[in-house]
Structures are given as structure tokens and as C-alpha cells.
């Protein structure tokens with residue numbers, strides 16, 4: 357006996373003998389209301405979640421502007437001690453966007469490693485590499501001291517004691533004519549190799565440089 361083809365299901369609810377079906381209706385009212393409620397819920401959830409996500413993640417992908425700021429004449433900076441200068445890191449947030457930087461001329465007696473046009477003047481950040489407290493250069497001991505948990509850095513910014521995990525960050529500097537300009541900040545490991553800026557507490561020696569990769573917003577800076 358030949359197989360009879362299965363009967364095609366009608367698209368009309370009335371033909372499918374669904375209780376309460378209307379003539380010409382292709383979807384049940386229950387399904388229609390259920391779908392509308394789900395769609396409304398999805399729209400409301402997206403309206404709350406998407407702006408929050410954008411607000412939280414947006415800054416991660418915003419490229420920071422590379423700024424160079426004049427900090428004085430080259431003659432103002434000795435090579436055997438530091439001179440503090442206040443520079444603007446972020447002009448959008450007024451005083452909060454400023455920071456103190458310690459500067460001196462490069463000195464072959466202390467400064468090792470490759471020399472290029474960005475380190476004829478040494479500029480050190482005052483942000484402690486333990487938890488970010490401001491460090492202060494103490495002339496009498498030729499050291500940078502952090503008041504928070506006793507972090508100590510030597511004259512070149514290398515860790516000399518306490519909990520900091522890496523040397524003080526540096527800033528690019530450039531001599532233009534008779535003046536010194538300070539550019540972007542960069543981080544260093546104990547060999548003074550350059551890395552794009554990392555947060556305090558992020559180690560850059562050994563496996564640390566892989567555990568704490570650069571952020572997606574980072575521009576490629578010379579030597580990093």
C-alpha cells in the first residue's frame with residue numbers, strides 16, 4: 357500500500373480547532389500577548405543595561421591625547437638633584453588633572469641604559485608604585501619616600517625598600533631649543549625597559565609584564 361502524504365497543517369487557528377479561535381486568525385491571542393510582553397521586557401532591559409555598559413566601557417576605548425608641556429629652560433635643571441614641576445595630565449578635570457613631576461638632567465654617573473632624545477632630561481612621576489600615594493624627594497637622603505606604607509626609591513627611582521612592586525614611572529622629555537618639554541608617562545621595569553603606563557601594583561618584571569598587559573586605549577609610544 358502506497359504511503360499517503362501527511363496532511364498539511366493549516367495556518368489558520370480555526371482550522372486547527374484551537375478553542376476561541378477567530379475566523380482568519382493565524383496566531384493565537386495568548387501567543388501574541390506572550391510575545392508582546394517578552395519583547396517589551398527585552399526593550400526595557402536593553403534601555404537600562406546598554407547605557408550603563410557604554411558608560412562603564414567607553415573610557416577604556418577612548419584614546420588619550422598625547423600632550424607635551426613646557427616645564428622650563430634646560431639651564432633650570434641640575435644633574436645631581438631634582439627640581440619639582442607641576443604639569444597637567446588631564447586638562448578636562450581642572451586641578452585634579454595636575455601632578456607633580458621631579459626633573460633633572462641625565463647624569464652618566466647614575467643613569468644607565470640606552471640614551472635617546474627622550475631621556476636627556478629625566479622626569480619621574482610622584483605616584484607610588486605600591487598603591488599610588490604621592491612620593492616626595494628627600495634631598496638629605498637622595499631618596500624618594502612614600503608616606504603611606506614606607507616605600508623607598510633610590511635617586512634614579514628604583515625601589516630601595518618597602519612594598520612598591522616596580523620603579524617610579526617616567527615621563528618622556530624633549531629638549532626643544534633651550535626649553536624642556538614633558539610628554540606622556542610610561543612605566544619601567546627594574547632594567548628601566550619602557551612599557552606603556554600601568555597602574556600602581558602591577559609588576560613588570562618576569563611574568564608580570566604578561567599578567568598586566570597594556571590597555572586597549574594605549575597609543576604606541578617610542579620604545580614601549
Ligand code: FES
Pocket residue numbers: 484485486487488489502503504505506507518519520
Ligand atoms: S602607597 Fe606607597 S608604599 Fe604604599
